[in-house]
Amino acid sequence: MAEPLIKLENIWKIYQLGKVNLEILRGIDLEIAPGNFVVLLGPSGSGKSTLLNIIGLLDVPTKGKVLLEGQDTSLLSEDELAHIRGKKIGFIFQQFNLLPNLNALENVMIPMLFQGAPEKERRERSEFLLSSVGLKERMSHRPFELSGGEQQRIAIARSFANNPDVIVADEPTGNLDSTTGQKIMEILMNLHEKENKTMIVVTHDPGIAEYSEQIVHIKDGQIASNHLAAGHVLWKKVNK
């Protein structure tokens, strides 16, 4: 196996609620290889979303290290983390999280703006990405004028804007009906295959798990099982 893109070493996340320590994550060790499609499965409250936030550098662990391409992210400042998030990680959320005052095109352009890309490049790349998720005709629409599926497609386009190494998705189909959810997954898979991006998806939808190459079960803040090989087998089966 090649050098892992992301390596988690003994990750703990502990919240203090008054005098009680709430242990959300309890010593997670995980390696994710470049180009993998990883699904984090687990019941609600298992800590999978917290783990995803830590992988996505949105949150910091109480204890333990997150290595991204071998770099220890715990040594980085908040602004450096923001820069890495913008450049190397793309986010897709259950709530879509689009900026309501911007239209589809502007929403996709925003991450590139923070990386200092020139206007022309931003526009061209955003137009290309929106066309590839089938929203060519909707570019000047604002989020509230669009359906949930369409909004999530904008979010997908946005997550690819800076050509990141990893796409992190937290329940991407959780707010969508099953048909739309399936379409969204197809778009994601399509981009995953075409651009060969590492994808990490949190879900409790077993349907999505079928697409995956690696299934990590989280239970009570620990990894219950990590089916790397089984995932591959399953993946090949689906494709045949």
Place this chain on the structure above:
Amino acid sequence: MRSWLTILGIIIGVFLITSLLSLSEGLKASVMQQLRGIGTDIVMIMPGDISDIITTLIGGTKLTEKDIEAIKKTKGVEVVLPMPYKGEVVKYQNSSKTVILYGLDLKYGLSVYQEDMSMKVTEGRYPTAGQRELLVGASVPKDVFPGLKIGTQATIKGRKFEIVGILKSLGSKQDDSMIALDLNIFKSVTGEKEAGEAVAKIANGFSPDEVAKNIKANLIETSKRQRGEESAKFSVLTNEAMSSMVGSIMGVIQAAVIAFASIAVIVGGIGIMNTMYTSVRERTREIGILKAVGAKRSTITLIFLMESGIIGLVGGVGGTILGLGLAKLIEAVAQVHPVFHITASISPSLIIASLGFSFLVGCLSGFFPARNAASLKPVDALHYE
């Protein structure tokens, strides 16, 4: 909607600053210009204590003919000219207006008026002593009696006068709207024997300060002897003293105006701060999104600072426009009414200063809310409901 209310707060403050400052600056400029027209060897004599300037301006006391005599006798005084004035209805053709009439001592003072007080004629000539002739201020043919011409006649209290000259502008609308006539005729027409003030020209070789002191002493002695008044007070001011006094009075007025209006702007600033805190709270999720897709602390800070700065600036623009508008309106109203004249001074520095000030107040008010926004943790901000 909330932003507009916030902007309104700034508008009111800036509106106060610009309108009051432009009017007081205009007042100062016109008074100073008048003073510059007066020679340095001229002293002004006014009844009353100058520190009690309100009483003096309202015109409680006046200089009597005896007082004038006392001034005349003072050593070093070359000539003394009483400056009596009174508002009278002047009828010219079909219009009648109340105009300030001045009595001029044409026999002794002609050269002092022309040379030392810059009262020069642009058209026509000075009236001849003892003749019913009028010299009108520069604005009279324009604003008071439009189309007034030399050689025509005006009526004051049923007597006909010939207009013989038009004065060069003296710098203030009030002075330019007056009509002057021979002192003795003035006295008989208006019945006014006393003067609100007098000017004296100092003879060569005497120090104005010294002579001013002597005039004062003489006046006090005279009034004691003649009227038995113990507390008679007179102010005798050299040109230099007048300038510095006007400057300091106007300075105090402007400082007070700035202080009060600044309080209004600061209150507006607190309004901006409140709005910005609310805005940060409402947009917590958006801040989280921006941070997730790579916005740095400084970017978030800048976004909110610019927003609050722009609120301040928009308020500043509105306030400046309204304030200068009001100042111009007051000026226009005052022009129609010739007794009360005031000009609005609209200088670029006033506009730039009030815009800059409001932008600054906006930025300062937005500073803490912006810092709050910037220091939100991305994961907390994203999950804020």
